[in-house]
Amino acid sequence: MTAKEVFYKVYGEIHDLLEAQQILEWDQQVIMPKGGAEQRANEASALAGIIHEKLTSEKNGEIIANFEKEAETEWDKAHLREAKKNYEKQKKIPSSLVAEKSKRTIIAQSVWEKTRAVSDFKTFSPFLDGVISITKEIAQYGDSENPYNFLLDDYEPYIKTEELDPLFESLKKGLKELVKKYASENTERRKEAISKFISASNQEKIGLFFLEEMGFDFERGRMDISAHPFTSGTMDDVRLTTRYNENFLPTSLFGVLHEGGHALYEQGLDKNNFRFPAGQACSLGIHESQSRFWENIVGRSKGFWDAYFEIVNKLSENAFGAVSVEDFYKGINCVSPSFIRVEADEVTYNLHIILRYEIEKEIINGSLKVKDLPEVWNEKFYDFFGIKPPNVSLGVMQDIHWAVGLIGYFPTYSLGNLYSGMIKETLEKEMGSVSEISKRKNLKEIREWLKERIHSKGRLYPPKELILKATGEEMSEKPFLDYIEKKYDSLV
């Protein structure tokens, strides 16, 4: 075999094992009987060990080095770039640290689950400290001036705080004003219009209907139920999950549009390259741009509901009765400061993220101590939103991320929103208003455009470059802020 053939064979197989890992994880969330947890942990750890070994072995270093001479095409070179980047990064971190972090996060997660329920930060604090201190240690193997960048790169490759800071600073400034400007009145009454009883099975029909409309291929994927919605798998086996609140359709409805956006991305990767390093999704931020695009820019537009409100009402067995499409539209677009990130509206949402980003940097690069987190959180929260969480469950303990060692992950959510704003601007220049396209029920046209510009490119380019090629523009928060202003000006 040539060096090139060896590279593709070895990396294809690693990818196949990663897919197997995802099936095990999906099964654990959706199917596995409760008692199987210990066995599943063993299975997952055995598989993870093999993948880690394959990725960090000397032999893999040689495979990459040999491929260097034979990489010809643009894809060859991108696969090589990604394989090399990952190999060099993994080699830097001692395996013992990775294993120790994995152990600590397993314990911290279970402590978090119990202590969050009773708002007990004090008991949780030493376990969180254990996770954060080892994460800091790992981060030292990157840029010692700015260790946080080493973590950030795991989730959003090729970006640094130096670029993020000004972007998020402007975003914060803009949003703080917009939140004041657009804070809804009568939110309770507005929400009443969208809080109707709809059975889980009718909600499922609605979700499946929209996935069809968006162009999700059910021959190559499926939808199930799980406690925490997620999307898993790639290409020909893509699975999304949702959950049903029978008194509040938006939970599943926008959940499905969101996960559907992730799922279309995975189904839309390049068939010939998805098994290789640069064939996967570009970054978490780009992934989130797709989910937020479908959830908010498409799914919360007026045209979308002009087109689909009646159908949804019919599929709900007329649950919305006398509610007008205008009232429904207002109901799903309420703006108001609130404590929980995952329930935040699209205007306040990014402030939740920036708050976390600022704290994360202080913890990793600065001198912020874990024990001081609740106080710092609450102060910042008051500064951003003008309210203070009454307890840590509604405050610093609400997210699982830090307990499981995901530090540097949060910013990708806001990057996703910024990317989605830029994508919207370009798509509309070329195809006209998203709201109008939705009104004509031409969702599949949107999907095709996204597939061509984003999905099929995989990780051929770093995120910024992908966005530059797709939109012709440099990274900016402006399109997103413009979108928000234009939309909510007409809503107040």
Next chain:
Amino acid sequence: MTAKEVFYKVYGEIHDLLEAQQILEWDQQVIMPKGGAEQRANEASALAGIIHEKLTSEKNGEIIANFEKEAETEWDKAHLREAKKNYEKQKKIPSSLVAEKSKRTIIAQSVWEKTRAVSDFKTFSPFLDGVISITKEIAQYGDSENPYNFLLDDYEPYIKTEELDPLFESLKKGLKELVKKYASENTERRKEAISKFISASNQEKIGLFFLEEMGFDFERGRMDISAHPFTSGTMDDVRLTTRYNENFLPTSLFGVLHEGGHALYEQGLDKNNFRFPAGQACSLGIHESQSRFWENIVGRSKGFWDAYFEIVNKLSENAFGAVSVEDFYKGINCVSPSFIRVEADEVTYNLHIILRYEIEKEIINGSLKVKDLPEVWNEKFYDFFGIKPPNVSLGVMQDIHWAVGLIGYFPTYSLGNLYSGMIKETLEKEMGSVSEISKRKNLKEIREWLKERIHSKGRLYPPKELILKATGEEMSEKPFLDYIEKKYDSLV
């Protein structure tokens, strides 16, 4: 780490990977979207490659050799024995042959599916020949005098044709007479009593009810639907499947009792040993003894239906109306020669197996040619049953086994029946009649007995020895024949 610790670590991890493999297979049968087949094949093959490599590596040979000096307990020694046996067997067979067989069976299976549907043996024949010729080649690496033994040992370890032949010969002789004696009259009318419309969801309730009764632990397992029923997984994550024919409850009912028997076995293994070589189920024959025990000896007994007929009728929304428990009992115990093995009653069933066993031996050890199979099959069939299959779909092409290279597998079905007869005899000596225990709805007592004598022993002893320890008797077909005679004497 000591040599002992290394052995347990390495073999525990291999087991975990085998479990992962089973989850992927289960998912493929039950959950996977159609389009995912190619990706799943890649995932399965990557995982199989790793497991094969681990099992056959020089390093594994050393791990076993080192453990030899430290194996102390009875379990230690059994794990060592099994690991060594498997290692030495695998090492004998060139990997290239294994890979080639795997390729040929994949193609042969798909050709079988298509050609069976149209009863076309001629097209199928060269593909089957390809599978059988490479299986013969592999079998040469065992006992050159009797290559079939090498194959048989894959499914029923430690047994040889020299022991099977007289056992099966007596069984055949006995059954041929019993079939004549007990062939039912009015089978059509008798079957009418059990052919009522019962919705799939009611049949599911019935299946779940009986699994509860048997002592299946739903915290450590589940039941789903698949085209071909099977049981998968072990210990704390055991999954069985069934299928529903809404006009014929027995398909799912006895299917669930059968798979439930397999499932109880897996849930009942020894918790401290199931991850290691001798901790798994003893053999396919012993496995089948458990499924057949529950399906037939328990589930087709009169006492069982005296206890449960009314409940089943209620769960069926009174589908059986005026049918008496006697007529129901007669309906599920019709004896008549028929062409399809999987639909055969418990009296004729083993003749189907012995027929295949005789043919398999002739093909592997003798001079029988693949192209002559249909003729040989039909002649033998006439000799055994007094009828001739009108086409190959109802004859030699009905089973998937040979197409996928499972040669030496069939005899385990009959061994299972013989074991189950011996188990019944002993259990009844100690606890009284199975039918009476069932009548008192004390199925869990039966389960406890089986768990103690069979399940929890795993592969601590070879099958024959396990049966000797459990029953105090040497292998014999007599208890099974006695069971049949006693039962059907009272039924004619």
